[in-house]
Amino acid sequence: MKKEILVYCEQRDGELKSVSLELLGIARTLAENSNGSVAAMLLGENVKGLCKTLVEYGADKVYVADAPELKYYLTEQYAQASSSIINETKPNIVLFPATSIGRDLAPRLSARLHTGLTADCTKLEADADGNLFMTRPAFGGNLFATIVCPDHKPQMSTVRPGVMKKAEPDKSRKGEIVEKKIAFDNSKFAVTLIEEKQEKSSGTDIADAKLLVSIGRGAKTALAKAKELGGALGAEVSCSRTVVDEGVLPQSQQVGQTGKTVRPQLYLALGISGAVQHLAGMSDSEYIIAVNKDKAATIFNVAHLGIVGDANEILPHLIKEIGARKSA
Numbered sequence: 389m390k391k392e393i394l395v396y397c398e399q400r401d402g403e404l405k406s407v408s409l410e411l412l413g414i415a416r417t418l419a420e421n422s423n424g425s426v427a428a429m430l431l432g433e434n435v436k437g438l439c440k441t442l443v444e445y446g447a448d449k450v451y452v453a454d455a456p457e458l459k460y461y462l463t464e465q466y467a468q469a470s471s472s473i474i475n476e477t478k479p480n481i482v483l484f485p486a487t488s489i490g491r492d493l494a495p496r497l498s499a500r501l502h503t504g505l506t507a508d509c510t511k512l513e514a515d516a517d518g519n520l521f522m523t524r525p526a527f528g529g530n531l532f533a534t535i536v537c538p539d540h541k542p543q544m545s546t547v548r549p550g551v552m553k554k555a556e557p558d559k560s561r562k563g564e565i566v567e568k569k570i571a572f573d574n575s576k577f578a579v580t581l582i583e584e585k586q587e588k589s590s591g592t593d594i595a596d597a598k599l600l601v602s603i604g605r606g607a608k609t610a611l612a613k614a615k616e617l618g619g620a621l622g623a624e625v626s627c628s629r630t631v632v633d634e635g636v637l638p639q640s641q642q643v644g645q646t647g648k649t650v651r652p653q654l655y656l657a658l659g660i661s662g663a664v665q666h667l668a669g670m671s672d673s674e675y676i677i678a679v680n681k682d683k684a685a686t687i688f689n690v691a692h693l694g695i696v697g698d699a700n701e702i703l704p705h706l707i708k709e710i711g712a713r714k715s716a
């Protein structure tokens with residue numbers, strides 16, 4: 389029998405999170421290497437309409453639990469539903485997104501299922517026997533550790549958004565939809581949701597941005613100019629951790645190991661040294677331009693185009709040039 393790889397596919401307000409499709413992409417590769425199959429686990433209320441998309445993105449099967457108890461994410465309700473599906477279907481591997489929901493749910497499940505969990509994996513590989521090799525940064529990102537979980541099943545890991553690539557959707561793919569009825573134990577529901585408030589965010593999430601103007605310590609006083617350049621280019625402004633630590637930009641704009649993983653078409657790094665923890669979040673960008681006054685800065689090792697100079701002096705030239713080209 390084929391060993392199943394189960395992907396927890398997160399949805400919010402009936403909309404699939406992009407990371408769910410990225411996880412289906414890597415699950416397909418793992419399934420091909422280990423002669424396995426891919427299943428999606430979808431929880432929520434009125435979410436059955438999303439099953440077709442999950443099949444198009446690589447699921448052979450979708451386990452869907454559609455129930456009023458699952459309308460909003462609540463740890464106990466979701467833990468009961470997913471542990472019930474996992475106990476019944478006995479997958480070999482379970483993948484979760486390292487979102488706030490995945491980070492809450494996956495450890496609770498690993499304790500309930502008496503198995504291990506490797507968090508924030510940057511690489512996943514499987515052998516022909518279905519063993520999962522989970523690679524993640526260790527010791528502050530200075531080395532990568534590959535972790536195996538040979539004695540307990542399922543093998544579980546979380547992966548951050550933007551790390552894996554989505555597979556191309558195939559509208560002709562066929563899959564099986566399996567509806568799961570969950571026998572909830574209401575006596576364990578200790579938390580009641582009274583109200584949900586959405587934080588209003590301005591602009592595009594940097595993880596989804598096509599163009600990023602990113603500032604580091606060397607350009608932190610040039611935030612206004614970086615925003616002006618971002619406006620001219622249609623780019624979002626992101627930053628290194630130093631800039632967050634110094635209170636210049638919020639953590640939601642941080643790129644890197646403890647920030648977000650980005651993969652834009654253009655990453656313009658201004659006054660960023662290129663520490664390994666920063667590179668972990670942006671080195672897969674399609675085109676990297678780095679501006680740094682130190683010609684030996686590590687960022688130049690990953691840059692496609694490097695400019696040695698003062699970011700504060702170069703920024704006004706870039707703004708002027710982009711403006712001139714736009715009005716030409």
Ligand SMILES: Cc1cc2nc3c(=O)[nH]c(=O)nc-3n(C[C@H](O)[C@H](O)[C@H](O)COP(=O)(O)OP(=O)(O)OC[C@H]3O[C@@H](n4cnc5c(N)ncnc54)[C@H](O)[C@@H]3O)c2cc1C
Binds near residue numbers: 643648685
């Ligand atoms: C566990 C752990 C997790 C971490 N996670 C992250 C993370 O997610 N993201 C992250 O970014 N960092 C992270 N860090 C911090 C990381 O190690 C670096 O300290 C940080 O990335 C450095 O930020 P920076 O490049 O802005 O500053 P610096 O390293 O101080 O570099 C500033 C650069 O600007 C240049 N410069 C100075 N003035 C100018 C100027 N006028 N014009 C042009 N260039 C100039 C300098 O030559 C230098 O290269 C983490 C660290 C640890 C230990």
